[in-house]
Amino acid sequence: MNSAIGSGKRKIKKILLALTVGGALAGCFSSMSFAVQGMGAKSQEAFLRMRTVVFYDTQFSFAPTNRVKVGDEFTCTGKVMLMPTWPQEIPFSGISFFNFFVPGPQVLRKAIWVNEKYFQFNSVVLEKGGTYAYKMVLQARNPGTYPMGPMLSMEEAGPFIGPEEFLTIEGTNSRFTNPIKTLLGNTVDLENYGTARMISWTLLTTFVGVAWLVYWLSKPFTRRLGLVATGRKEELFNPMDRQVCFLFTVGTIVLVAAAAMITKAQYPVTIPIQETKYYITPLPPEPTLIQAEVTDATYDVPARTLSFHIQVKNIGDKPVVLKEFLTANVRFLNPDIPGNNWNPTFPEVNGGPMKVSPSEPINPGESKTLEVSMQSAEWENQRLTMYHETTNRFGGLLFFTDPSGTRLVYAIADQIVIPKFGGGM
CATH class of the missing domain: 2.60.120.570 (Particulate methane monooxygenase, b subunit. Chain: A, domain 1)
Incomplete structure (x- = not known):
């Protein structure tokens, strides 16, 4: 008998230990998962x-x-x-x-x-x-x-x-x-300003709520359910119950009114929360030395490649090249441009190289159709594959540049994407 009891105690200890260790590991993995996934x-x-x-x-x-x-x-x-x-x-x-x-x-x-x-x-x-x-x-x-x-x-x-x-x-x-x-010229520390006041009022109102629950929960439930079932619910309240309800009601009103009066006396100067909304003029537009239009776009699902054609006309006086594409915080760089390398300090996600064909600059007054192709696992990792969404379109910013370093920003935002699933499609 004693042996069985001792064995049972040991099993309980093992179970408690396993639960404790499991909870700790779960907390660690949860923290690690949060650190890896970011803000979602x-x-x-x-x-x-x-x-x-x-x-x-x-x-x-x-x-x-x-x-x-x-x-x-x-x-x-x-x-x-x-x-x-x-x-x-x-x-x-x-x-x-x-x-x-x-x-x-x-x-x-x-x-x-x-x-x-x-x-x-x-x-x-x-x-x-x-x-x-x-x-x-x-x-x-x-x-x-x-x-x-x-x-x-x-x-x-x-x-x-x-x-x-x-x-x-x-x-x-x-x-x-x-x-x-x-x-008013006073210096306060917002880290702990009003903490004692908040705690005091929280404890006071919590006490009122607990006192209310204690009074009503002390009454037997079974008898009260029986009165309701037999249609005698008017007997649920006796004169004492009504007096208690009255005292709690009046006491709560007095407490709230007193709190408002005390606060107004201590802080006579207040400013209401402001609701104004003001218009901000956008920044002056960057130089518009190109005209561009995306004509078609495809996403090769097995190859994880987004490709599109864009017709570009250079209306400036210097040759321009397509330098990078940015969308949904993912950045693709054209490796054919000297010095256009990934910097570890970039906060965006490195999408990888962006292939542009033809790669030669677009001269002043010249029009070209560029084929842009970006093969990257980040299309899947960042959930940017549009073929399974009800709106199968893509967008982002194209950055062009000229020999002087002038940047030309062009937004594409409404081009439909045709998915390619392989198998001869």
Whole structure:
């Protein structure tokens, strides 16, 4: 008998140990998985990421080390273009807010500028085809390694996520402070400002709720169910119950009114939350020295290759070449251009080489049809294969350049893609 009991205890200990170890491993793997997957932009449809908003020229001041200490400030700068051919499936209100995505309050957003002169504290109104420059000033708050990057949130259309980087924040936040100066001239630390007040009111209201539950849960359930079943529900409440309800009702109203009066007395100067939305003029357009039109596009599913033909006319006075293609934070570079190599500090995903045929420059006044081909596993990895979506179209930015380094940006946003599945198709 004792032997059986001892064996049973040992089995229980083993089960508890296995559950503990399993929980710890699950937490570790969950953390590792989070670190690898990032912010989950790939969950959005391909046409949504390719044909709506394109982030480019994104730079993080913490590159290339990708390490800062708690309390250090860093910046994220770049440009964003709202594609001129906006998908009809996606509502467009233009009401937007530039933001910075990060999993949780790991960094502080200190300031955001749009077009170098608009300090954004409200939503802004943007227009289709417009290009906007942004600068975000952030401050590291909690130690750890986190994915982060720029984001544009638009009313009715949702968040559009820019390129991300993993940042390692070193140190401890035990001495982290966030002091600001109020309009009254007082300096407060937002890291702990009002914490004691919040905790006090939370405990007080929680006590009221618990007291209410204790009173009613102390009554027998079976008898009350029987009264309801027999149609005698008026007997559920006795005079004492009604008095208690009255006291709780009056007490709650008095408590809320007193709290409002105390708060108003302590903070007589307040400003309502602002709801203003202001229009921001786009940046002046970059030089338009070319005319271009995509005539057809195919995606070879087995070969993982996107190809398209584009008719280009050079209306400038210098020869131009196609340098790169950027879509959905994936960047493809033309290796035939000297020095056009991948830089490890680029926050975008390296899509690989972009083959352009013919590779010779397009001379002034000349028209050419270019065949552009990009074979890359990133089409599948980034879930940018459009053949399984209801909107089988692609888009992005083409970057041309001339011998002087002048950049010409051309947006393609509404070309249908014909899938090729092999087998003689």
